[in-house]
Amino acid sequence: xxxxxxxxxxxxxxxxxxxxxxxxxALPTANRFPSAQVxxxxxxxxxxxxxxxxxxxxxxxxxxxxxxxxxxISHLHGDHYYGIFGLLTSMNLLGRKKELHLxxxxxxxxxxxxxxxxxxxxxxxxxxxxxxxxxxxxxIADCKHMQVFSFPLSHxxxxxxxxxxxxxxxxxxxxxxxxxxxxxxxxxxxxxxGAGIYLxxxxxxxxxxxxxHAPEPRTYxxxxxxxxVESLNTVIGNTDLLYHEATFAGEANDLAxxxxxxTSIQAAHVAKQxxxxxxxxxxxxxxxxxxxxxxQEAETIFKPVFLAEDNAEFAINRITRATVQVK
Amino acid sequence: xxxxxxxxxxxxxxxxxxxxxxxxxALPTANRFPSAQVxxxxxxxxxxxxxxxxxxxxxxxxxxxxxxxxxxISHLHGDHYYGIFGLLTSMNLLGRKKELHLxxxxxxxxxxxxxxxxxxxxxxxxxxxxxxxxxxxxxIADCKHMQVFSFPLSHxxxxxxxxxxxxxxxxxxxxxxxxxxxxxxxxxxxxxxGAGIYLxxxxxxxxxxxxxHAPEPRTYxxxxxxxxVESLNTVIGNTDLLYHEATFAGEANDLAxxxxxxTSIQAAHVAKQxxxxxxxxxxxxxxxxxxxxxxQEAETIFKPVFLAEDNAEFAINRITRATVQVK
Numbered sequence: 130x131x132x133x134x135x136x137x138x139x140x141x142x143x144x145x146x147x148x149x150x151x152x153x154x155a156l157p158t159a160n161r162f163p164s165a166q167v168x169x170x171x172x173x174x175x176x177x178x179x180x181x182x183x184x185x186x187x188x189x190x191x192x193x194x195x196x197x198x199x200x201x202i203s204h205l206h207g208d209h210y211y212g213i214f215g216l217l218t219s220m221n222l223l224g225r226k227k228e229l230h231l232x233x234x235x236x237x238x239x240x241x242x243x244x245x246x247x248x249x250x251x252x253x254x255x256x257x258x259x260x261x262x263x264x265x266x267x268x269i270a271d272c273k274h275m276q277v278f279s280f281p282l283s284h285x286x287x288x289x290x291x292x293x294x295x296x297x298x299x300x301x302x303x304x305x306x307x308x309x310x311x312x313x314x315x316x317x318x319x320x321x322x323g324a325g326i327y328l329x330x331x332x333x334x335x336x337x338x339x340x341x342h343a344p345e346p347r348t349y350x351x352x353x354x355x356x357x358v359e360s361l362n363t364v365i366g367n368t369d370l371l372y373h374e375a376t377f378a379g380e381a382n383d384l385a386x387x388x389x390x391x392t393s394i395q396a397a398h399v400a401k402q403x404x405x406x407x408x409x410x411x412x413x414x415x416x417x418x419x420x421x422x423x424x425q426e427a428e429t430i431f432k433p434v435f436l437a438e439d440n441a442e443f444a445i446n447r448i449t450r451a452t453v454q455v456k
Numbered sequence: 457x458x459x460x461x462x463x464x465x466x467x468x469x470x471x472x473x474x475x476x477x478x479x480x481x482a483l484p485t486a487n488r489f490p491s492a493q494v495x496x497x498x499x500x501x502x503x504x505x506x507x508x509x510x511x512x513x514x515x516x517x518x519x520x521x522x523x524x525x526x527x528x529i530s531h532l533h534g535d536h537y538y539g540i541f542g543l544l545t546s547m548n549l550l551g552r553k554k555e556l557h558l559x560x561x562x563x564x565x566x567x568x569x570x571x572x573x574x575x576x577x578x579x580x581x582x583x584x585x586x587x588x589x590x591x592x593x594x595x596i597a598d599c600k601h602m603q604v605f606s607f608p609l610s611h612x613x614x615x616x617x618x619x620x621x622x623x624x625x626x627x628x629x630x631x632x633x634x635x636x637x638x639x640x641x642x643x644x645x646x647x648x649x650g651a652g653i654y655l656x657x658x659x660x661x662x663x664x665x666x667x668x669h670a671p672e673p674r675t676y677x678x679x680x681x682x683x684x685v686e687s688l689n690t691v692i693g694n695t696d697l698l699y700h701e702a703t704f705a706g707e708a709n710d711l712a713x714x715x716x717x718x719t720s721i722q723a724a725h726v727a728k729q730x731x732x733x734x735x736x737x738x739x740x741x742x743x744x745x746x747x748x749x750x751x752q753e754a755e756t757i758f759k760p761v762f763l764a765e766d767n768a769e770f771a772i773n774r775i776t777r778a779t780v781q782v783k
Contacts, residue, residue, distance in 0.1 A: 156546055159516040163542075181542040182509040189486040205575045211542045215490075215508040218534045222482055236574040243570045247563040248532045249613075286576075 143171045143274070145295060145347050146444040146455065147372065150186035152411035152437035154354075154376050154390075155208050162186055162439055163208035164353060164412060166372070167197075168293055170275050176200045177291060177351050183212035184219050190440060194220055195227075199270055201277065202233035203353060204288035210237065214244060221252050228255040232269050232279070234287060235260045261289050266364050274298070280365050282355035285389035292365050293349040300340035310334070347445045350403065353412050356386055357395035360402070367404040369450045371396075372437065374412035379426050393423040397430035407452035411437030470498045470601070472622060472674050473771040473782065474699065477513035479738035479764035481681075481703050481717075482535050489513055489766055490535035491680060491739060493699070494524075495620055497602050503527045504618060504678050510539035511546050517767060521547050522554075526597055528604065529560035530680060531615035537564065541571060548579050555582040559596050559606065561614060562587045588616050593691050601625070607692050609682035612716035619692050620676040627667035637661070674772045677730065680739050683713055684722035687729070694731040696777045698723075699764065701739035706753050720750040724757035734779035738764030 146169045151162030163180025167187070174196045176183070187194055194216065202210050210233070220229065231237070238258045245251065259269055263281045270277040274296050279289040299321045306312065316326060325335045350365065352358075353374035376390035385392050391399075393410055400408035408431055413420050420436055427434040435443060435454055442456045473496045478489030490507025494514070501523045503510070514521055521543065529537050537560070547556065558564070565585045572578065586596055590608045597604040601623050606616040626648045633639065643653060652662045677692065679685075680701035703717035712719050718726075720737055727735035735758055740747050747763055754761040762770060762781055769783045 155549055157512050157515070157542075159512065162512065181539065182512055185484050185486065185489065185509055188484070207542055207545045207575075211538075212508065214541075215484075215534055215538045219483055240571055240574050244567055247567050248534075 143298065143447060144444060145170050145349070145447070146442055147349060147370070147409070148190055148192070148442045149409075149411065149437045149439060150183055150190065151180045151439055152413060153180075153208070154374075154412045154414050155206065156415045157181065157208070158415055158418075160439065161413065161415075163211070164203075165212060166351075166437075167192055168349060170293070170295065172196075173198070173272060173275060175270075175275075175277070175293070178203055178209045178353070179212040179216055180208050181211040181215075184216045186439070187216075195223055195225055197229070198227065199230045199272070199277070200232065201269075201279075201289075201291050201351075202231070202237060203282075203290070203351070204284060204286045205234050205236055206286055206354070209354075213237070213241070217241070217252065217256070218250065220254065221250070225254045228257050230257045230259060230270065232259040232277075233261065261287070263287050263289065266292075278365070280361075282352060283358055283389070284354045284356070288354060290350065290352040290355070290365075292351075292368065295346040295348065297346050298343050300336070300343045302340055306339045310339075344448050345450065347447070347450050349445065350405075352399065354390055356389055357391050357398065361399060362402045362404070365403070369406045370409070370443070370445050370452045371400045371403055371405040371407070372409045372411060373399050375410040375423050375427065376412050376414050378417070378423055393427040394430060397427035397434065400427075400431045400434075405431075406450055407433050407435065407443075409435045409437050409443060409452075413437075470625065470774060471771060472497050472676070472774070473769055474676060474697070474736070475517055475519070475769045476736075476738065476764045476766060477510055477517070478507045478766055479740060480507075480535070481701075481739045481741050482533065483742045484508070484535070485742055485745075487766065488740065490538070491530075492539060493678075493764075494519055495676060497620070497622065499523075500525070500599060500602060502597075502602070502604070502620070505530055505536045505680070506539040506543055507535050508538040508542075511543045513766070514543075522550055522552055524556070525554065526557045526599070526604070527559065528596075528606075528616075528618050528678075529558070529564060530609075530617070530678070531611060531613045532561050532563055533613055533681070536681075540564070540568070544568070544579065544583070545577065547581065548577070552581045555584050557584045557586060557597065559586040559604075560588065588614070590614050590616065593619075605692070607688075609679060610685055610716070611681045611683070615681060617677065617679040617682070617692075619678075619695065622673040622675065624673050625670050627663070627670045629667055633661075633666045637666075671775050672777065674774070674777050676772065677732075679726065681717055683716055684718050684725065688726060689729050689731070692730070696733045697736070697770070697772050697779045698727045698730055698732040698734070699736045699738060700726050702737040702750050702754065703739050703741050705744070705750055720754040721757060724754035724761065727754075727758045727761075732758070733777055734760050734762065734770075736762045736764050736770060736779075740764075 150165035153161035164178040165183040168175040278292045282288045348368045350368040373396035375393040375396040379394040477492035480488035491505040492510040495502040605619045609615045675695045677695040700723035702720040702723040706721040
C-alpha cells in the first residue's frame, strides 16, 4: 500500500523545466554565455547545445555533469559547441562509466577523435554518436518518459531544431480508492495499465472511477539558429513552450536575413504558428545590452514572452501546460 | 619641450601587472575558471594559457580581445587551452586583421587547422605559430619593452614555463633640467641615450645630473603545471614575482608526485630558490573550497604569498619591484 502511494506522489511531481546556461549569440559578453540549456524532466537531464563555459554554468546551477546522458548539438558554429571538449573530458575525470549519447553533425565526431588522438586522451566511457539527418521530422532519442525529435532549420550552416515530447503518463490511482477497495500491488499495476476491478459482490468499478485523469503530455521546442521558417507547424506540429532565437530587433530584418538569423517579431510569429502557450527569446546580439524591448516587440504579436537570461529557469505546468519562470 | 615632458610621464607610469582569469585545476568550479592569465606591461597585453571561458573572463575584466598579440600555451591539457577556439574565432568576428603570435606545442597547430577545415572557418588574420622547444631557456618573444623566455617543466605532458623580462628602460630626464638648460628634442634624445651636454660657457653637465636613475628591469615567472623542479634557478635565474601551481596541500605530497603536480610547500621552496620578492599560488584542486590554508602553509617557508582568485590583479612596483594586490 505504501509503495502505491509513493508511486502516486512520484507522478504528480514530474517536473519539466528548461534552465538557460547561455543565451548570447556568436560573441559572448561579461554577462551572457554562448548557447546552452538543459531540459530537466523528472530525473532526466538533457543538454541542448554546449557553448564555451557550459560545464562552469552547469556547476553554478548545481546540475551534476554525470547525470547528463543525452547531448544535442544544433550545428557547428563555435558558440553552440566549443564547450563540448571540456565537458566530455571533465566527465572522464569525474570517472564516468555510463555511455553518453551525442546527437550532432558528423564533423563533430571527426573533430573529437582528432583532438583525443593528438593529445593522447582515451575516454573511459563510450560516446554513442547519432549523426543528424537534415530532412524531415525524425525521432532521434526514445527515452523512458521523453521522445526527442530533430527537424531542419535554415541557417548559414546546416542546423537542426529539437522537439521534446513527453510520453503519455499513466493514470494516477485515486488514493481513497486504494484504501476503500484494499488494492494490492498487482491490482494497482493493472489499473495503471487501464483495467477496472470487480468487487466480491460482482460489482464492476470502471478505470475512470479509480484514477485521476492523466494530463496531456507536454512539449518543448528549441529553434536556434535560423531565419524565419514558414509553416514550421506543418513539419513539427504544435508545441507548449517554444525557445526561439531573436538575435535582432524587428527593424533589423535585412541584417537577420543576411546573417541567417531571426528578429524578435519573427520569433513571435513562429510561436503563434505553433500555437505555443509561451515563448522564450534568446541568442541575443551583443549590440543589445538591455533586451527588454525585444520582449515588448514580440508581445505585440504573441503573449507571454520570456527572456532567456543566463541561469533563468522556466517550468511547464503539468496540468495547464503553461510556462512560468521559476528563477 | 611639451613632447619631452610627456615622454617622462609615459615612462614613470609603465605598469607591469598580472590579472588572473582562472586558477582552477583540471576541473573548473562555479567560482574558479580553468587556467588563464594576462600580463599587462604598459600598452602590451600578453595572454598565458587559455582555459575554457577565457574570452568571457577577458570581457569581465574589460580587456580588449584585439589588444592581445601574443598567446603562450604551456601544454595541451584541456584546462590550459580549450578556450583558444572561441578566443580566436571571436577575434575573427571582431574583424581582427593584425597577426597573432601563438607559442604552443606543435599539436595545437594541427588541431586548429583541422577544426577550421571541418567547420569551414577561414581566419581573416594570420596566426604566426611558434612551436615549443622543450629544452633549455629560450628567448621566444622579443618585443619592444619585454622579452619572453620558455623553459621546460616536469609534468605528465610536455610543458613549458614562461619568464617575462622587462627590458632596461632608458633614463628619465629631470623635468627641471629641461627648463633650466632649455633642452630641445634632439638634446633630449641624446641625453636619453646616455650623453651629457656642454653649456655655452663650456661647462660639461654629466648625464647622471640630467636624469633620474632608471630602475632595474622587473621579471615575472609562470610555472604551471609541474612537479617540484630542483635548481630551477640555475636554468632561469632569479625572478621578482613567481606564479607557481599549488594543486595540493603539503600533506598530499605523494598525490602531487603521482599526478605531476606541486604542493603549496614546494611552490614556496621554488620562490625561495628563485629569490622571488613575492609568490602567487594557483591551479587549486577542486577538493579545496577554501584555499587560505595553502597560503598559510606556504608562508611558513616564504613570504609574501598571494592567492590566485579569479579576477584578482597583482602589480609589480617599478622602483621596489615588490608585488601588491591591486584588486
